[in-house]
Structures are given as C-alpha cells and as structure tokens.
Amino acid sequence: MSLVPRLMLGFLLVCSTLPATELTNTTPLKQSQDQALDADGNPIALPQEFAPALQYRADEATVAPIKVKAQRSKNHAAAKTTRVVDDAGCRWLHSRMSELRRRLKSETRLADYFHDEMREHQQQWQCLKCDGAGPAAGDHARCGL
Incomplete structure (x- = not known):
C-alpha cells in the first residue's frame, strides 16, 4: 500500500471519531x-486596570x-530660471546654469569660459521656452541641444 492511501485512511479514521458540528455565523462561541x-x-x-503607554x-x-525672510535673487537671469517645464533638456539646462552661477561667484581664472557657456545656455533656455510652455516637437534640433 502506498503512502497516499495510508494517509487518507488515517485522516478518515481521525475525522470519523471527532464529533460533527456544523459551523455557521450563528454558532455560539464556546469561550x-x-x-x-x-x-x-x-x-x-x-x-x-489600564494605563496609557504615552501621556x-x-x-x-x-x-x-x-519667521524666515524670503531670499531675493540679485541676478535677473537667476530669477528667470526658477520655473522649469517638465522636459529633460530644460531640467539639464537649469541644473547646468545653476552650477555655472555658483562657479561664477567664486571668481576663478576660468570665469570667462563659464560666462561664455552661461550665455550660450541662456540662449538655448529662451529658444526652448523652458520657463514657459516648453519646447515644441522640433525645438531641440533647432535650438542646438
């Protein structure tokens, strides 16, 4: 005799010795x-007696x-870039222009390069309309981004 029929036979013997009670929602609890x-x-x-755990x-x-004073931007270009449309190119431009502004404040010997790059990115920013409606379908190719 295989194992499965033996288990089934054992299960049937155990179940037949238990009292049969029908369990429904109306069956009262025994406790x-x-x-x-x-x-x-x-x-x-x-x-x-119950006591609260936390009083x-x-x-x-x-x-x-x-009271916190609102900081005003001293740079007019910085005030323009605060609102960014949901476009990957515009988000990248915003991030890069913020980094360039930070580096321009430090007045390093590379300031001329940073200023030229900043001017180029500001033109792309305006061409892509990143602070307004956002770029149209062909704007990325036309604006050089």
Missing part, C-alpha cells in the same frame, strides 16, 4: 467573552513660529 486565548487555546490573563497634552507641544 466566554471576557477572556483571550493564545495560539494553543490557553487563556491569557488580561489586566484589570500627551497638546498645549505642551506648541512652538512659537519661526
């Missing part, structure tokens, strides 16, 4: 409602607001 059971069916002791009062959590 009392004032107890809890663990995974093995043993009762768990419930505390009679919190909202009036203790209030903090005075901090």
